[in-house]
Amino acid sequence: MSVREEFDDWASEGRDRGMEQRHWHTARHVLSRMPVEDGETVLDLGCGSGYAARALRDAGGAGRAYGLDGSPEMAHNAREYTDDDSVGFLIGDFGDLPFADDSVDHVFSMEAFYYAADPVETLREIRRILRPGGTFYCAVNYYEENVHSHEWQEFIEIEMTRWDRSEYRAAFREAGLHVAEQDTVPDRETEIPPASEFPTEEWDSREAMVERYREFGTLLTVGIAP
Amino acid sequence: MSVREEFDDWASEGRDRGMEQRHWHTARHVLSRMPVEDGETVLDLGCGSGYAARALRDAGGAGRAYGLDGSPEMAHNAREYTDDDSVGFLIGDFGDLPFADDSVDHVFSMEAFYYAADPVETLREIRRILRPGGTFYCAVNYYEENVHSHEWQEFIEIEMTRWDRSEYRAAFREAGLHVAEQDTVPDRETEIPPASEFPTEEWDSREAMVERYREFGTLLTVGIAP
Amino acid sequence: MKESLLDIICCPLDKADLELEVDEREGEEILEGSLTCTDCGETYPIEDGIPNLLPPDMREAA
């Protein structure tokens, strides 16, 4: 199945908004760390509902914010959710970014990067489009140390890359990005029921659920173009 | 009064350990974000009790960790607190760093940077000693937006620099560092008494105390040498 | 899309500049049209205000 087929379905079922809600718990902390200056151009890769572009304009002071997605339905939905003239959406693929060299100040991506068919090539593309000193904020919940995420591959036909923390750092460097930071950002908002309610449909034990959200949370790797 | 006189007194009164305890609440989160690879050389500027060098060796995998302080008593205390052969301490001043060009992989500093007599010159020195791609993690509780910190200058005779968030970013750039991140790291550990116990000796209201610790916390600015 | 997007986008394949052709506008917003690569000549559609810059082999009929 292609990215387009898979995620067009998700978008038409309204899962774009559901993801926004869940991902916002950690994404908002990640976005607030980005050193965006007034007037800068920011790009969200795999934008889904497009919340990051909206947020970077509203709170972050970005001059222009774009979201790129491989699913036309996602991009169309995202466009409906805002009437900010300085927010725009594009259809495109992580493997061949349609942006000129040095044209973007900051790139953000949440729960999308690991769908890239060739993730190191995508990092090279990101490095190419970033201006010197521009940042790439790469946030993923699906990563090796987060054992609770491993089964996600079973539910999706697109091949997902499952790197561990050090593989992320190594791949950034291989693509010519400096690694500025690595962190796990906890989700403190997802409600965790009292122990007596476990097992739930999704979780065997409260400990496992606490580990997934409060401890493993979202893996953030920040790269900088030299 | 000189840095030496002021902080030698602090050290002999045991305030180095007191600061370690309080600062650890946020410093440990800052340290854990640093992308330190096995065998790398890290430096703590204004090391006080030297906890950061110890932590970066223990948890961070640093090959060698050094702490520099302008107060001989601080450096002597710090040396007593560890017997790790790969941790070392030096006496030196922020204005004239005694390190060769490109000799250090990562620099950390907690609650110390703003004592530099010429902070932009110190940033230039940090850029000089960092290898390309090396990071500077600069953490301060004393900064413009943290209104609760403004009065601290009254208690100390050394002139302190009180920049706001954007002044930190601008100064990093002026010194030739790329800005990778800016964040406020909350202190979730300092105990905040119930509302009925306010005013306390230090705090008029519970709201003010919550704002100081849970919201303003520690301002972190991360720079990267190009 | 706005015309200002042209400052930064390019052909996904060879990264050359794109030439805009507008079929329908609504104020500043370009609703329908196309973008043609000034180097390879490949054409990318703009539909419902959104440029489709997928490499041609990944693009299917809408």
Added chain:
Amino acid sequence: MKESLLDIICCPLDKADLELEVDEREGEEILEGSLTCTDCGETYPIEDGIPNLLPPDMREAA
């Protein structure tokens, strides 16, 4: 201090290499000695295992 520190330290004033003179050692640790700048000739003391690399005008008697 360990001798390995010499790899990275330099004279705070002119950033030239330093030459080590050891007065007292304890295993790998240099407890007392001095560091002399190979360029300007300024000398920096090592006391109780800690090199004092303050610029000379900031250094006072211990």
